[in-house]
Amino acid sequence: MFCCGSKKKKSKKSAKPEEPSTNSDTHSLKKEEESQKVYVPPPAPAKPINQEMLQQIQNINDLRNRGFYEKSVQREHDYITQLINKENIQQQFALEYSWAVNYTNHLKGKKTEIRSIDNQKLIGSNQLMRSGLIQDKDYVVLNEQAWNFVMQMYGGGPEVKVPPIMKRESYVQPNNNNTNTNTKPPRQPQTMIQTQNHSRFIEQKPTTQTISVVATPKSVDRQISQIIQSHPRNDSAQNYRRVQQEQQRPQISQGQQPIIGLRNPRYYCYLNSALQVLLSIDSLTEGILAIQPKYGQKFLSAFQELLRTIKRQSSFSAIAAQSVWETCSGKFQFNQQQDSHEFLLFFLGKIQEELVGKYKNKQEFNSAEQAWNDYKQKNQDIIDIIFAGQSTSQSFCKSCNQVCEGYDPIWDLSLPISKSYTGIDLMDCLKSYYREEVINDTWKCDKCKKTNKSVKRKMFISQTPQYLIIQFKRFTSFPTSQKINDSISYPEKLDIQDFCSKGLQTKYKLKALITHMGQINGGHYKAYAQRYDNWYLFDDETVTKINGKQLSDKSAYVLLYEKY
Template identity: 30%
Template sequence: MSCFQLDCECDYKEFKRTIYYHAEDFTIPDCSPASHFSVCERVYEKAVKELKARNFDLAAFYFARCMSIIERANLRPQVSGAKKLMWNCLEALERLDKNELLEHHSKLLQKVRQHEEERKRIVEQQLLPDEGEPESLEDKHLRRQQELLLNENTVVDDALKRIRNVQIPTPYSQANKDVQPYWHKPSVEQIEIKKNQIAPPRRIPTISPNAYLVWKFNVGSFSVSTPRRGMVNLGNTCYLNSVTQMLSVTSLGAYFLRDDYTKDIVGADKGEVRLVNSFTYILRELHRTDFATPASPSHFKDSIGALYTSFLGYSQQDANEFLRLLLDGIHNSLNDRKRLDNNISEVDTKNGSDVEISGRTWSQYKQKNNSVIVDECAFQERSSIVCPSCHQISRTFTPSLGLEVPIPSSSGRVSIEDCLKAYCKEEVLDSESLYTCPSCKQRVNASKQLLIYSLPRILFLTMKRFRSYGDFSNKVLEPVVFQKELNMSSFMCSPGKNTNYTLVGVVNHRGNIHGGHYTADCLGADGIWFSFSDERVSRADSPDFQLAYILCYRRSD
């Protein structure tokens, strides 16, 4: 399946421009003209193969890519045969432009129009409150906004008229896997702990009053900002759109705008390769500044649905579950050590300091896991159990890609620091969960505590807003205040150097445990916050502490 899908109306000129944009979005590696020409020949063969398979959009992509390599590497005066290859590509593109590609676009457009009413119906259904549940004024306002958006049939046409004469800008550097990429191996950050000891359980300090301050996203006037793009809601896919918008403003998103990821797609199966390529495609689409219509995520959704069947249909899904599975899927696709046959012995957690045991655990983890997800998002948590009889401390160090923190009950305001404090609170195991101490062999009411041992570059904090009690479940509507800055030192059991974080993204959920609507607030490279509700994009105002569900922080290195 091609990544050049249409999920909303787009004229033929803009459809072609999208293909050419991505065909030109790569970095020329530093190699000989002969090597460049060899790559061109392989790309041309790929184009012919796609043409025979009647994949006309992909054929056009590869023909255009071949021409771009010849031009940018200046091969025509240097390599015999480059002029002829260039001419063959040009002729093929002209034929496609007048015939097969034009017909292919018409079929895609017809399919969009056939499914538009059903898509609107699903989106409208998503915004309705449950039977018997009163609809708040905010919910009514949101539903009205979405209904207006769905009925604005002239929005796309007006946007197309505004950009019709805009030239294709220089794209972000991006290598297709058929082109030899320029590769820089990401550096591996070592865990560094100064104290060669076992850190005892700790009491979390009192939360600062500054943690409860109310603030606004954008302060001051911003006359110019980089254009943002929304994403088409295919029908209950707001969870996918919101998480993708959040990831697009992180260093993880920036990684996929460069060449680097292509080198690690080694030994991955077709489904995994498709997921990474479709994720890269949608990120690049979101960073385009020459296109006003919302990005089409259907290829990306189909790709993750092929790996995780729960995302195949158009039912309501949890944004946090989607985030976890997406990170896991990307990691599996790029993990260059997953197929290594390592005989890994069990880590000794009884003997040694925290530094030694955490180092052994992390080393074992890295033997089987190495990807940009590990480099950017992975960190260690330490679970400690203390025996009240002999005071033996048993420890385990667990790699994690994010924290899911509880929302404590409170008569006053609750902050994200309060949630972290509740997560790291020391608890005494009750009589039904007696602990058998490995040192004194007694069954005791031990104390247990989770603390953070190392910190990632990107920190995801998910608030546990959905609770289940047997057959009963509900959503926690308690507002949780968070700030633009977060210091994690109070929740660590090691003297980490870089513990300060800056907020870059928020995924919000409006509704109840049975359904609702996801939106995202994201900080761009221009320093301006924008709110994303599927196709609708606007300047962000104030954070909604009652709706916030996932917080994304960037470490201030």
């Protein structure tokens, strides 16, 4: 973990491509005190640097020299996060762990002195990286551009290249309840993005082999996963399971979309589970097929090809989601474990962008209704019609006693897990998520233009989506990588009225969910989905009709609720 990263104020509420706020209500203008001058970096070492990076460094230093320290940190954080998320950068560099932790605290806004990089303890007698070093204990990993940036900013060294990660096999104990000996591929830890408003504008980058940056607003945290090869399937075990399936298969009427499994030749359980959730939404699949694709709309075309392939199959057969694999291969590598929630939002976001582009309006609005009407007018695509809602934040100004509001479109709710003496319950997580908070930061009022400290802020949903996606933040990366394995209870019917504006339709019923078994570096995704008034368990190519088991599976990671 670059030691950095998570998102949130509350929301990051959901997740997708990075978003410009429609009415930002947080403006930090705190001046740097004399004691903060220790943050001014030493002269950059004489190493080739591109003009864009040079300009960014100059802008950061200029903000600090003019006294806008917090703005300079935010700019630095945003830029290095951008560099860390660069794709197809194969060479990796080691950064000494304690320096990375200190730098993480700096990017979080904590007052800490940043000295020159000291990688000497990572170097052996042969001037190469020492053997026996442990990643995320002795060092963290950066791609080349991120490494060049911190070197130019803070100097020091030396440069330490990380040897390529070798593949190794994983041996998983067979499940006592299933004779299938197929190994389930482990997953990669979730990208941690915690922001004030979780919206479709926050771009979710795919997990790569590059570690990322800290847990601060609008930050992205990534973790290198081990590449693990799956074992060959046991044909006799597969045949036994197939026979058991046949006995549970209900009949599907002619003309209905067949219920099929999705093959997993390697590491695709994250993708298969997300697709099964989408396939449970009839209005989505029908709407996608009704669109006439244009040149260059490769994600839309890939989804359409998958849907047409499914329609040609017999019920309870299995196919490979080949078109989707190939289209997403640039973002989600076939030889790495990935995050199902991240893929779900990424895939929907790419289709949405192909249909209407990114929402770029930065104007201010006088009301949530005005902001929502503007968004709907510019986003009349099938994705937004089904998944888009709106979040409103209210900040109370102590200077003029007025309330300032900010409005953001959302596609999902990303909830921190809130534990109580009775266990973990979805409603408790929602209550914790939407409770009024005191923001201990400098904030500038949009109305009186005066600055405040310890601002009271409250958030609520001002437009409810047709389908509500809820993710539990089971995976953390800072200060250590871990998974919260606690059981979470969730209702079949959900009323979110307490967290919404008055007059909205707030009742939902469970439509599908994704579960995760295992730990942060190894596990398996499955999906439950309702089709034709019955519930089914989708475990890659295996599809099983169930009776109420979706509510008893407490390993839920993503929930999909349908408004009724």
